Amino acid sequence: MSDTMQPAQPEPEIQSTSPLREMVSMFMRNYAAVAGLVLLIAIVLFVFVGPLIHRTDPFEMVWAPFTFPGQEGFLLGTDYLGRDILAAMMVGGQVSMAIGLAAALVSVIIGVTVGAFAGYYGGVIEELLMRFTEFFQVLPTLLFSMVIVALFGASLLTVTLAIGVVSWTAVARVTRSEFLRIRELEYVAAARSGSARDLYLIFKVILPNALPPIVVQANLMVGSAILFEAALSFLGLSDPNVMSWGQVIGSNRPYILDAGFAVAIPGFAIFLTVLAISLVGDGLNDALNPKLRQR
Amino acid sequence: MSGAQAKPDIALRVEDLKVHFGGKKRFFSGYANTVHAVDGVSFEVPAGKTFGIVGESGSGKSTTALAILRLAPITSGKVVLGDTVISDLEKEELRSERSRFQIVFQDPYSSLDPRKRAGAIVREPLELMKIGTLKERDEKVAALFVQVGLRPEQQALFPHQFSGGQRQRLGLARALSTRPELIVCDEPVSALDVAIQAQILNLMADLQKQLGLTYLFISHDLGVVQHICDIVAVMYLGQIVEQADRVSLFTNPRHPYTKALLEAVPSVHQNKRNRRERIRLVGDPPSPINLPKGCRFASRCPVAEARCHQEAPPLLEKENGHQVACFLA
Numbered sequence: 001m002s003d004t005m006q007p008a009q010p011e012p013e014i015q016s017t018s019p020l021r022e023m024v025s026m027f028m029r030n031y032a033a034v035a036g037l038v039l040l041i042a043i044v045l046f047v048f049v050g051p052l053i054h055r056t057d058p059f060e061m062v063w064a065p066f067t068f069p070g071q072e073g074f075l076l077g078t079d080y081l082g083r084d085i086l087a088a089m090m091v092g093g094q095v096s097m098a099i100g101l102a103a104a105l106v107s108v109i110i111g112v113t114v115g116a117f118a119g120y121y122g123g124v125i126e127e128l129l130m131r132f133t134e135f136f137q138v139l140p141t142l143l144f145s146m147v148i149v150a151l152f153g154a155s156l157l158t159v160t161l162a163i164g165v166v167s168w169t170a171v172a173r174v175t176r177s178e179f180l181r182i183r184e185l186e187y188v189a190a191a192r193s194g195s196a197r198d199l200y201l202i203f204k205v206i207l208p209n210a211l212p213p214i215v216v217q218a219n220l221m222v223g224s225a226i227l228f229e230a231a232l233s234f235l236g237l238s239d240p241n242v243m244s245w246g247q248v249i250g251s252n253r254p255y256i257l258d259a260g261f262a263v264a265i266p267g268f269a270i271f272l273t274v275l276a277i278s279l280v281g282d283g284l285n286d287a288l289n290p291k292l293r294q295r
Numbered sequence: 296m297s298g299a300q301a302k303p304d305i306a307l308r309v310e311d312l313k314v315h316f317g318g319k320k321r322f323f324s325g326y327a328n329t330v331h332a333v334d335g336v337s338f339e340v341p342a343g344k345t346f347g348i349v350g351e352s353g354s355g356k357s358t359t360a361l362a363i364l365r366l367a368p369i370t371s372g373k374v375v376l377g378d379t380v381i382s383d384l385e386k387e388e389l390r391s392e393r394s395r396f397q398i399v400f401q402d403p404y405s406s407l408d409p410r411k412r413a414g415a416i417v418r419e420p421l422e423l424m425k426i427g428t429l430k431e432r433d434e435k436v437a438a439l440f441v442q443v444g445l446r447p448e449q450q451a452l453f454p455h456q457f458s459g460g461q462r463q464r465l466g467l468a469r470a471l472s473t474r475p476e477l478i479v480c481d482e483p484v485s486a487l488d489v490a491i492q493a494q495i496l497n498l499m500a501d502l503q504k505q506l507g508l509t510y511l512f513i514s515h516d517l518g519v520v521q522h523i524c525d526i527v528a529v530m531y532l533g534q535i536v537e538q539a540d541r542v543s544l545f546t547n548p549r550h551p552y553t554k555a556l557l558e559a560v561p562s563v564h565q566n567k568r569n570r571r572e573r574i575r576l577v578g579d580p581p582s583p584i585n586l587p588k589g590c591r592f593a594s595r596c597p598v599a600e601a602r603c604h605q606e607a608p609p610l611l612e613k614e615n616g617h618q619v620a621c622f623l624a
Contacts, residue, residue: 018453019410186406189366190469194420195393208410 026287033283039276043269047093056087058243066259079248079262080255088248089269095244096226096270099160103225106164108218111171112207118172119179120202126176133172141166142231149237159238163228167221174217178210212288219281223274230270245270306342306509307363307477311335312372312382314355314362328584332358334533335372337610340477340526345503345510347524347541349517349556353580355533356513357401360479363511364398365389376477394424394473401482403462407454414440414450417468424473439468444498460491464498471502479511484519496523517560521545529553532580532591535610539617549613549624552576552592590621598623 027033056062061082062074069077069085076085118129148162182188183206191205226245232238233246234253245266252262314333333355340346350356361367363374365381374382376396384392397420400406407416414436421432437447443464454462463483470478480499484492500523502508514520520527521541528538529552537550548554555576576595581587587594593603602622610620 019455186400186402187408189361190398190400190406190466191408191419191423192366193364193393193396193398194469194473195390195423196419197390200423205408209408 023287027283030283030286032279033286036276036279036283039272040280043093043273043276044097047090047097050090051087051094054086054090056084058083058088058091060084066255066262069261069265076265077259077261079252080259085248085262085265088243089245089266092243092245092248092266093269093273095156095242096229096246097273099156099163099229099244100222100226102160103163103167103228104218104221106161107168107221107225108171108214110164111168112175112214114168115172115175116179116202116207116210119176120183120198120206122180129172130176133169136166137169139166142228145228145232146235146237149232154237154239156239156242159229159232162232163225167224167228171214171217171221174213175210178213179206182206182209213285216281216285216288219277219284223277223281226270226273226277230266304342305339306344306377307340307346307511308373308375309339309359309363310337310373310375312337312359312362312374313370314358314367315370331533331583331586333362334583334586336530336533336535337372338528338535338538340509340511342476342509343503343507344525345512345523347512347514347520347527348530349514349520349527350530351515351580353532353583354530355583356515356530357481359530360398360481360511360513364396364479365393366398391424394420394426395475396477396479397470397473397475399463399466399470399478399480399483402486403459403466404454404486406466407462409454411453412450413445413452413454413457413465416454416465417450417472420469420473426473435472436468439471442471442502443468458491459487460494463487463491463495467495467498467502471506474506475508477509477511479513481513482515483512485514485516492519499523517545517556529556532586533583534591534620535618536592536620537618538610543615543617547617549617549619550592550621551596551598551623 062084063072063078063082065078065080065082067074067078067082069075071077074084074086076089079085079088114129114133118126118133145162145166148165149158152158179202183201188201188205191201196205229238229244230246230249233244234250236250238244238247238250240247248266249263252259256263312333313331313335316330316332317328336355336359338346348356348359358367362369363381365374365384369382372382373380376392379392379395381389381392381396407413411419417439418432418436421427421435426432427435436450440447440450445461445464445468449457454465457465466483483499484495487495496519499510503510510523512520512524524541526538526540527544528535529544529550530536531552537544537548537553539547544553545557548557559576578595581591581594587604589602589604589606590596590599590608593599596603600623606622608620608622610618612618613624
């Protein structure tokens, strides 16, 4: 036999392509996802940079009510109190997006924790945690979040928590199923043989490998949280002192036949945002799914 | 080998190891079926030697390996490494002793974390067990890469950028990182193609010579076992049926099962080989849930007698270190 101590094969250059970099290039090849990302960036710029250019208080009465978009210099018209809808769209968008992100974060934190411990430990712990999850799953979500907001008062914090608390179950189930699969793999046994503790195995070994479907789920969660916030605002269960897209729709609701645009514009903004987020989520799903990556 | 004498050169001693799965009481169906994966296995591995366990799929050889490493639950029995009874250790005690026994897995693709860089994978046991200073760990990992025939620069790569053979070298480097007394190799080359198998086996043999390692080598490939092992045990349905040193086992197999296994190895020297009566095995092993009463091999054994179906033959020493569990051997 030849000398086995020499390098197995000569490799002139060492280029480390991380899984993350491969994922990014895969994502960039998906045109729909890139379009979604561009749209999302445009919306974020509109919402967060726009108010710096268009300095109008969205709560201030600036002109006659129901000015049609484009007239009198109001690009998106005015609402039933004569407030500038363009300003409301910008400032309200900040709140909608912030609530969407924060609520998705809340649901990911609860869902990942519950799913990870259920999937890793199995047995009685899994049984208890999954029954707990199912309990939340069978509650009618909108009704449940309405009860929470009604009980604890309508503020940004309670709305965010209410949305997060009713929507973490999907994350928990996805996380658990990934943990059930990955915990049996040999690299987990190898880490255990290297004297890893349970928490190290859960958060440093299994969770990073379970992330792709969780990331996709979390992304879609942002979209549904924005819709949820809009629904709560529409029903008048959001903080009335804070402008949000749902708030604009809710407050103009009685005048929908006279001035449909005041309801349609924020509705369209929500539609565009959720669409953009879904396209990005879809692209992420493709980029993170190794089976599709083979194609 | 005189049995009464103290044997300081024994690295690993396994006494009557049993691993049973299932068997929990169920509400409706009474007792669930117990799988007797490993059912009373005893052996000793001398320090600095390679002890092979062969057997077909489901014979319990991998479960034996995992139980010794405390990665599978031990139902009963004793595992002694050096002077430490590792089968009795719990939680933190067990963690602190883990540096003394390490594993090389079968599948070089699922045994390396795809999200960690090669250097971090080899380094992980050192970090977890807090062995050495940060600088010492850097040096150690770089030295390990060289030792297993990789280049230190390759630490920055991810597992998917390595070939199967290189990945198995990484697995070996990870196992070596804590300077263990015992390395359990669970079919370390069966997922590799033949040319690479030879490279890895020779590397393992070289490392054994350099570092005085003790291997417990699990395999179903008799050719590989013959190449690397000093002592070989043959397992069938959770028990050892024959154990002997390499030469004795391969030239003079006594158990009908071992004979059948050896006959089944294809050879290019068919005619030169001193052909014994050829034993062909028919059927599958009995289920490890409902074990037969007598010898476990009796149902497939070509020479079984009435007694074999009634009584289980004990594993007895027939000649100098050659143990067989058969009435007729």
